[in-house]
Amino acid sequence: MRYRALASRVSGSIQAPPSKSYTHRAVILAALSSGPCRIRRPLLAEDTEATIGGMAAFGAEIERTADGLRVASDSLRPPGMPIDARNSGTTLRLLTGVAALLEGSTTLSGDASLRKRPMGPLLDALTVLGARARSSSGDGLPPVEVEGVLRGGRVSLSGSVSSQFLSSLLIACPLAGNRSEIRVLPPRRSEPYVEMTRQMVRAFGVDIVVDEGAYLVPGGRTYRPTDLEVPGDFSSAAFPLVAAAITGGDVTVEGLDMGSLQGDRRIAHLLESFGARVDVASDRVRVRSGDLAGQTVDVSDTPDLFPILAVLATQANGETHFVNGEHLRVKESDRIASTVAMLRALGAHAEPTADGCVVHGPASLRGAFIDSRADHRILMAAAIAGLAADDSVDISDPWCFRVSYPSFLDDMRALGALHAVVE
Numbered sequence: 425m426r427y428r429a430l431a432s433r434v435s436g437s438i439q440a441p442p443s444k445s446y447t448h449r450a451v452i453l454a455a456l457s458s459g460p461c462r463i464r465r466p467l468l469a470e471d472t473e474a475t476i477g478g479m480a481a482f483g484a485e486i487e488r489t490a491d492g493l494r495v496a497s498d499s500l501r502p503p504g505m506p507i508d509a510r511n512s513g514t515t516l517r518l519l520t521g522v523a524a525l526l527e528g529s530t531t532l533s534g535d536a537s538l539r540k541r542p543m544g545p546l547l548d549a550l551t552v553l554g555a556r557a558r559s560s561s562g563d564g565l566p567p568v569e570v571e572g573v574l575r576g577g578r579v580s581l582s583g584s585v586s587s588q589f590l591s592s593l594l595i596a597c598p599l600a601g602n603r604s605e606i607r608v609l610p611p612r613r614s615e616p617y618v619e620m621t622r623q624m625v626r627a628f629g630v631d632i633v634v635d636e637g638a639y640l641v642p643g644g645r646t647y648r649p650t651d652l653e654v655p656g657d658f659s660s661a662a663f664p665l666v667a668a669a670i671t672g673g674d675v676t677v678e679g680l681d682m683g684s685l686q687g688d689r690r691i692a693h694l695l696e697s698f699g700a701r702v703d704v705a706s707d708r709v710r711v712r713s714g715d716l717a718g719q720t721v722d723v724s725d726t727p728d729l730f731p732i733l734a735v736l737a738t739q740a741n742g743e744t745h746f747v748n749g750e751h752l753r754v755k756e757s758d759r760i761a762s763t764v765a766m767l768r769a770l771g772a773h774a775e776p777t778a779d780g781c782v783v784h785g786p787a788s789l790r791g792a793f794i795d796s797r798a799d800h801r802i803l804m805a806a807a808i809a810g811l812a813a814d815d816s817v818d819i820s821d822p823w824c825f826r827v828s829y830p831s832f833l834d835d836m837r838a839l840g841a842l843h844a845v846v847e
Contacts, residue, residue: 426793427803427822427833429810430842434673438664438835440656440680442467444828445617447654448475448514449624451495452522452595455484457628457647459496464653466492470827471512474534478507478519482526492654502528506567509534511756511798511827513541514588516566520546521592523570524555525599531560533567537756537798543568545582546589552579553597553604576602576643583612585751590639591621597641598630604641613724613751616687623685627652655681658688659728660829661709664839665691666732667808668711669700670739675839676710687725694721694733698740718742718785723749730780731763731805737783738772739812746780756827757797766794766806770813791815800827807832811841818846 447467452475454461466472476493480486481503487494502523509516509532516534520543523530533539544564550557554575560567574596581589590608597604622632629648633640656679668675682689682704692709696702699717703710718740723730730752737744752759760776767774769792773784789812796803798821807825810817822845825832836843 425822425845425847427807427819428844428846429807429817431813432811432840432842433671434664434667434675434811434836434839434841436839437676437678438838440661440677441829441831442654443657443686444469444471444659445514445620445686446624447472448518449595449621450652450654451475451479451486451493452518453624453628453647454495454649455479455482455497455500456522456599457649458498459649461495461649462489462651463493463495464491466654467657469830470510471515474508474510474512474515475519478509478515481505481507482522500526502526502530506531506533509538511535511538513538513586517543517546517586517588517592518595520557520568520570521550521596524550524557524572524574525596526572529569529571531567531569539566541566542585542754545585546592549579549581549589549593550574553577553600574600576600576604578605580607580609583608583610585754587614587617590618594618594621594625594632594639594641598625598643598645598647600643602643604643606639606641607637608639611724614687614727616685616725620685655684658684658686658691662688662691662729662732663804663808663832664835665695665709665711666736667811667836667839667841669695669698669713669716669736670808670812672713674712676708678708680708682706688729690726691729694729698736716740718744718783720745720747722747723752723780727752727755727759728801730759731801732808734763734767734774734781734783735805735809738767738785738787738789738809740785742785744783744785749780750778752780755799757799757802759799759802762797762799762802763805766802769794770809770817789813791817794819796821796824798824800824800829804829804832807836807843
């Protein structure tokens, strides 16, 4: 089976799917608070289901309700079986921090792709802070084995690989016995995700102070049960919005919070700076096509936008340089290599660089078969590119969009895209 995209113009209005990043954090913090907590409008996708399953394995009671989830827990404990984080790096890294809070041993692993993603900096930091954490194979990769109990203390952490390491510590350390001081070594990547974590930890009653590059985390705290509603996801909204910009379309995505700390809310500004016509309200973004021009795009804080912005760049006049994206190489795929391969297969001119790529536009895109490398964002970016191609674009792993955006196919069809999953 394959995902097929045909040339078409998109227009109309859709509701943004709920934020994946907020849902992960809400489920974990709700369980750590003992609850009960109600999470309204969570994202129920493969990645977040991995977190729900993992926290349930730790002993949380997670009930599906008419408007979302009800989360409670009398006490958490290491599960008798390894936790399967599936394809979700966020699940693996945040739940590794949870495991460090519990007496006893927990093993965490995932699918073949996830077992290639680095864990060493987080394991080293947890060990310095009093837990025992190691890679089963000794190479810093999953599976990992973690044994508590986290005590707290001082630690330095690399900021160049993934912000998820720091987010894991910021969620776990307030429940350690002593205060923690976490110093992040530059370069720092994806900082908006860290600020989102701090915001959510604060919502559950714990304030983490930042002082001259160090995160000062109080210890010996308990989380306060909190009800919350998950906002719309800008990372997912980027795909239909870019589709409008490259097809002469007119798309509005509703249910977005422009006051959100999501770094990918920059998609509205980036589309405008490329030359699309963008109208922003507090809860929605509308995009229409315009005269697109290449530019330099810093993806250090917005790595999830890179594949779809690279597709946008193929339709822009001149060169677009994507920079500060070294961490793109350790995502679900090597996203620099997989994005450049996708663009070249479609007939676009793109060259990889050490920290991103250069795209020359505008390009006349052609039909092709694209290997998504089981990366949901590569599949969705290729599907949007297919809207501007001269023949059908077929993509492998046709259902992997369910990792983050389960309604992607339905939403694109609702906007008029000729998309289908075919034999």
